Amino acid sequence: xxxxxxxxxxxxxxxxxxxxxxxxxxxxxxxxxxxxxxxxxxxxxxxxxxxxxxxxxxxxxxxxxxxxxxxxxxxxxxxxxxxxxxxxxxxxxxxxxxxxxxxxxxxxxxxxxxxxxxxxxxxxxxxxxxxxxxxxxxxxxxxxxxxxxxxxxxxxxxxxxxxxxxxxxxxxxxxxxxxxxxxxxxxxxxxxxxxxxxxxxxxxxxxxxxxxxxxxxxxxxxxxxxxxxxxxxxxxxxxxxxxxxxxxxxxxxxxxxxxxxxxxxxxxxx
Amino acid sequence: xxxxxxxxxxxxxxxxxxxxxxxxxxxxxxxxxxxxxxxxxxxxxxxxxxxxxxxxxxxxxxxxxxxxxxxxxxxxxxxxxxxxxxxxxxxxxxxxxxxxxxxxxxxxxxxxxxxxxxxxxxxxxxxxxxxxxxxxxxxxxxxxxxxxxxxxxxxxxxxxxxxxxxxxxxxxxxxxxxxxxxxxxxxxxxxxxxxxxxxxxxxxxxxxxxxxxxxxxxxxxxxxxxxxxxxxxxxxxxxxxxxxxxxxxxxxxxxxxxxxxxxxxxxxxxxxxx
Numbered sequence: 314x315x316x317x318x319x320x321x322x323x324x325x326x327x328x329x330x331x332x333x334x335x336x337x338x339x340x341x342x343x344x345x346x347x348x349x350x351x352x353x354x355x356x357x358x359x360x361x362x363x364x365x366x367x368x369x370x371x372x373x374x375x376x377x378x379x380x381x382x383x384x385x386x387x388x389x390x391x392x393x394x395x396x397x398x399x400x401x402x403x404x405x406x407x408x409x410x411x412x413x414x415x416x417x418x419x420x421x422x423x424x425x426x427x428x429x430x431x432x433x434x435x436x437x438x439x440x441x442x443x444x445x446x447x448x449x450x451x452x453x454x455x456x457x458x459x460x461x462x463x464x465x466x467x468x469x470x471x472x473x474x475x476x477x478x479x480x481x482x483x484x485x486x487x488x489x490x491x492x493x494x495x496x497x498x499x500x501x502x503x504x505x506x507x508x509x510x511x512x513x514x515x516x517x518x519x520x521x522x523x524x525x526x527x528x529x530x531x532x533x534x535x536x537x538x539x540x541x542x543x544x545x546x547x548x549x550x551x552x553x554x555x556x557x558x559x560x561x562x563x564x565x566x567x568x569x570x571x572x573x574x575x576x577x578x579x580x581x582x583x
Numbered sequence: 584x585x586x587x588x589x590x591x592x593x594x595x596x597x598x599x600x601x602x603x604x605x606x607x608x609x610x611x612x613x614x615x616x617x618x619x620x621x622x623x624x625x626x627x628x629x630x631x632x633x634x635x636x637x638x639x640x641x642x643x644x645x646x647x648x649x650x651x652x653x654x655x656x657x658x659x660x661x662x663x664x665x666x667x668x669x670x671x672x673x674x675x676x677x678x679x680x681x682x683x684x685x686x687x688x689x690x691x692x693x694x695x696x697x698x699x700x701x702x703x704x705x706x707x708x709x710x711x712x713x714x715x716x717x718x719x720x721x722x723x724x725x726x727x728x729x730x731x732x733x734x735x736x737x738x739x740x741x742x743x744x745x746x747x748x749x750x751x752x753x754x755x756x757x758x759x760x761x762x763x764x765x766x767x768x769x770x771x772x773x774x775x776x777x778x779x780x781x782x783x784x785x786x787x788x789x790x791x792x793x794x795x796x797x798x799x800x801x802x803x804x805x806x807x808x809x810x811x812x813x814x815x816x817x818x819x820x821x822x823x824x825x826x827x828x829x830x831x832x833x834x835x836x837x838x839x840x841x842x843x844x845x846x847x848x849x850x851x852x853x854x855x856x857x
């Protein structure tokens with residue numbers, strides 16, 4: 314147990330160094346920082362246009378009021394900060410790393426290769442813009458819905474937010490691991506990446522078959538629907554059990570596939 | 584005289600052919616990008632269906648359900664039709680110094696880019712127009728939506744002008760490459776905002792009358808929202824003519840602005856090495 318805790322502490326410290334290095338690299342090219350800000354601001358504007366559509370229509374959609382929908386969209390925006398700011402950049406770079414044999418150097422380090430290859434870089438601009446915007450939207454919705462700030466509501470929301478982050482990491486890493494077998498997975502990556510936007514609106518707008526597929530088969534809806542559902546008291550027990558089991562299941566699957574894939578890896582040097 | 588003019592045309596026909604071949608070379612990539620373009624249409628269709636199901640009246644934002652779904656499909660396709668992408672190539676040309684060869688060769692950079700852009704657009708537009716025809720046939724077959732032949736002709740004309748206008752808008756923006764080295768992220772931000780302002784995501788009416796009034800004066804709506812409204816009959820005949828004039832006026836204005844920006848930018852261009 315103590316060894317596990319030591320490993321976690323070591324990886325947490327290394328992760329902080331990764332973030333620090335990423336910030337330094339971004340600050341080196343300051344206009345990149347502004348450009349990034351403009352890009353993420355643009356995407357944020359599009360997400361906000363959905364909020365405008367919902368509020369101006371003033372319609373309660375399948376039992377969800379505009380304020381409740383804002384809670385879902387705010388969660389989606391904040392979770393986009395986690396996904397695009399912490400995971401996506403590494404996942405995009407995994408394919409060329411495998412193709413060009415760039416994992417060689419990382420293999421020699423006394424740290425988990427998966428950790429190094431999939432979490433090494435972070436985009437602090439994207440992370441900050443989306444996290445702040447998402448948090449503001451969630452706070453506005455929370456206040457307008459008169460949801461009490463208690464350990465149960467806030468703690469439940471944050472706990473499911475962590476579950477969502479783990480699910481998004483695993484779910485979007487899975488297709489990228491196929492790069493160990495396939496030379497070009499850009500097509501698969503582009504299609505799966507677009508799946509992210511399905512969370513732009515609450516899953517209740519889709520029909521029940523799509524919801525079932527999105528929760529249990531390709532669990533994309535778990536990512537941004539479950540935290541607000543917990544707070545709004547709209548979480549069925551089946552979903553609750555699934556949300557608790559899913560991160561472990563997906564992380565196990567990722568680990569197994571990663572280990573299998575690594576055996577296919579051919580070193581570029583020597 | 585005649586020979587030299589023929590030679591001038593031939594150069595750009597070659598650039599057009601090169602663009603055409605590039606588009607065909609990456610046709611699988613284009614098809615995949617079409618699949619990813621289908622997601623927003625899919626999400627918005629479900630969103631509008633949910634809104635109309637729960638709305639008391641049959642009309643929301645001045646659109647009936649059928650009109651809104653038809654708009655959603657057409658907006659997704661038309662926004663893809665007029666989409667550019669050459670601005671990243673310009674950024675690379677300026678950044679890497681490849682722009683220098685255009686300064687010494689008897690080739691104008693603007694006509695070269697324009698010819699190449701239209702060359703790339705032809706196969707892609709043929710594919711998207713094919714899909715658009717299928718959508719219109721489907722709307723006619725299942726919902727009885729009819730589109731008169733003159734409207735189709737007017738739509739095609741506005742579409743050509745919209746493609747040219749979007750090219751010029753982004754040609755103006757691409758001059759930023761002379762001032763900023765890494766401008767790629769900024770381009771992406773500009774692209775997504777222009778898609779929103781052009782009505783490529785939601786009809787502009789959704790954002791209120793004041794917003795529409797401002798958009799009527801800017802060039803963006805004439806690239807997506809206006810051609811769609813011409814096709815679906817949302818604007819009367821005199822409105823079509825007025826829109827055509829606005830498209831032409833903005834094309835002329837963007838030509839002038841791009842000329843100024845590129846002249847100023849060109850002065851800042853520095854090439855190192857031979």
